[in-house]
Amino acid sequence: MVFLRVNNIKKSFDEKKVLDGVFMEVYKGERVIIKGPNGVGKTTLLKIIAGIILPDEGSIDFLVKPQISFQFQNVVFFPWLSMMENLELFVRDKEILKNLIEYFSLRDFFHLYPSEISGGYQQIFSFVRALSIPHNLLILDEPFKSLDPERKKRVKEVLKDHLKDRKITLLMVSHQEEEEREIADRIFNLA
Amino acid sequence: MRNSLLFKLIFWISFIIIWYLMGTIINSNLILPPPHKVLYKVLDLFKHKDFYSHLFITFIRSTLGLFIALFSGFLLGYIKNKFFYSTIRNIIDIFQSNPLIVWITIALFWFGFGNKTIIFTVFIVLFPNFYLVTYNAINNIPKEYLELFKIYPISRKNYLIKFLIPYLKPFILPNLANSIISSLKITAMAEFLSGESGIGFLLSYAKAFLNIEEVYAYAVILFILSKILELIFIKSGILKGDKNYGFSEG
Numbered sequence: 001m002v003f004l005r006v007n008n009i010k011k012s013f014d015e016k017k018v019l020d021g022v023f024m025e026v027y028k029g030e031r032v033i034i035k036g037p038n039g040v041g042k043t044t045l046l047k048i049i050a051g052i053i054l055p056d057e058g059s060i061d062f063l064v065k066p067q068i069s070f071q072f073q074n075v076v077f078f079p080w081l082s083m084m085e086n087l088e089l090f091v092r093d094k095e096i097l098k099n100l101i102e103y104f105s106l107r108d109f110f111h112l113y114p115s116e117i118s119g120g121y122q123q124i125f126s127f128v129r130a131l132s133i134p135h136n137l138l139i140l141d142e143p144f145k146s147l148d149p150e151r152k153k154r155v156k157e158v159l160k161d162h163l164k165d166r167k168i169t170l171l172m173v174s175h176q177e178e179e180e181r182e183i184a185d186r187i188f189n190l191a
Numbered sequence: 192m193r194n195s196l197l198f199k200l201i202f203w204i205s206f207i208i209i210w211y212l213m214g215t216i217i218n219s220n221l222i223l224p225p226p227h228k229v230l231y232k233v234l235d236l237f238k239h240k241d242f243y244s245h246l247f248i249t250f251i252r253s254t255l256g257l258f259i260a261l262f263s264g265f266l267l268g269y270i271k272n273k274f275f276y277s278t279i280r281n282i283i284d285i286f287q288s289n290p291l292i293v294w295i296t297i298a299l300f301w302f303g304f305g306n307k308t309i310i311f312t313v314f315i316v317l318f319p320n321f322y323l324v325t326y327n328a329i330n331n332i333p334k335e336y337l338e339l340f341k342i343y344p345i346s347r348k349n350y351l352i353k354f355l356i357p358y359l360k361p362f363i364l365p366n367l368a369n370s371i372i373s374s375l376k377i378t379a380m381a382e383f384l385s386g387e388s389g390i391g392f393l394l395s396y397a398k399a400f401l402n403i404e405e406v407y408a409y410a411v412i413l414f415i416l417s418k419i420l421e422l423i424f425i426k427s428g429i430l431k432g433d434k435n436y437g438f439s440e441g
């Protein structure tokens with residue numbers, strides 16, 4: 001069953017063409033990794049699919065009512081809130097949140113502010129937030145970018161476990177072949 | 192730090208000595224009363240109950256003018272509409288292009304002597320800053336935050352309390368601290384020209400009766416009050432303040 005259709009999406013920024021007629025079809029529960037060199041418009045395509053930015057031409061047709069969760073490439077937390085407050089502001093699914101916090105041993109970081117924790121931990125918190133918000137379409141923009149090999153392995157395990165038995169559609173930008181092998185059902189090359 | 196304190200001490204001692212010497216040379220209480228007489232007058236003023244009620248009235252007026260300017264600046268600055276912004280910007284230009292004395296005179300015709308004219312004067316001086324700071328801050332919310340809210344919408348209450356107010360705080364607080372200090376001075380000036388009570392009114396009364404020691408005493412009191420407020424905001428970290436007066440800490 002088709003989940004969404006990307007129809008002839010075109011997008012330019014300051015007259016620079018970023019996306020020039022993209023067509024794509026994603027099935028319900030499918031795990032698609034979007035690949036391509038830097039600046040080819042992978043993040044732009046994800047943001048258009050999520051409705052964050054509008055295309056110049058074309059449309060995104062959802063055949064299933066989407067519930068979207070998005071992990072941004074650049075980690076976004078409010079610097080005046082502690083990590084706990086940052087999560088609580090958006091997270092609805094406390095059960096998933098609780099399990100992930102235990103799994104990643106994040107409790108010690110709860111009272112700290114974003115500027116007081118490393119980029120790697122911020123990335124994990126961002127991943128935890130994305131998974132703890134109810135969704136049937138999970139969009140991850142380079143989720144393993146600042147992680148060391150050990151944490152990367154654990155995040156991947158959690159992601160695979162999360163997707164297993166759930167009919168969640170995954171769109172993920174990645175540059176790593178191992179992720180393509182381990183997670184993807186299909187690779188979409190944007191080059 | 193020590194240099195700075197020493198400089199301040201030397202400056203104030205020299206200032207008082209020069210004041211005293213000039214007062215002695217001029218030898219006219221009408222032009223420059225000596226510092227000790229002004230000090231006695233300051234102490235004397237604090238003995239009178241009336242003085243406290245005038246001081247209180249000045250504080251109330253400056254606080255009211257300040258809060259009306261703050262809340263209207265915040266509420267109107269929140270409206271994201273180019274035409275509305277242009278309208279308010281033009282009104283601000285009208286406010287700012289005329290000297291304050293013109294507005295006080297016009298306000299006297301509108302509101303008569305007393306509270307309304309004084310509060311209006313404080314408002315027209317302080318409102319532009321609050322409005323422009325709020326409007327610019329709201330229109331420059333980082334793109335990343337806006338994108339986050341598009342994906343994960345939150346309640347209006349949470350948006351206001353957990354996002355908007357803390358986000359605006361660093362923009363508004365220094366402005367607010369400066370405005371509190373300014374509002375006291377503007378209130379005293381408006382009271383001088385259009386008041387029937389308050390420190391500014393006492394000042395105009397003293398001037399009318401050529402009670403020059405008292406005029407100087409009010410100047411000293413207003414200076415000290417402004418400095419106390421400034422110090423409070425510097426200590427609380429809201430205002431940076433030029434603590435060194437040109438001397439380096441190192």
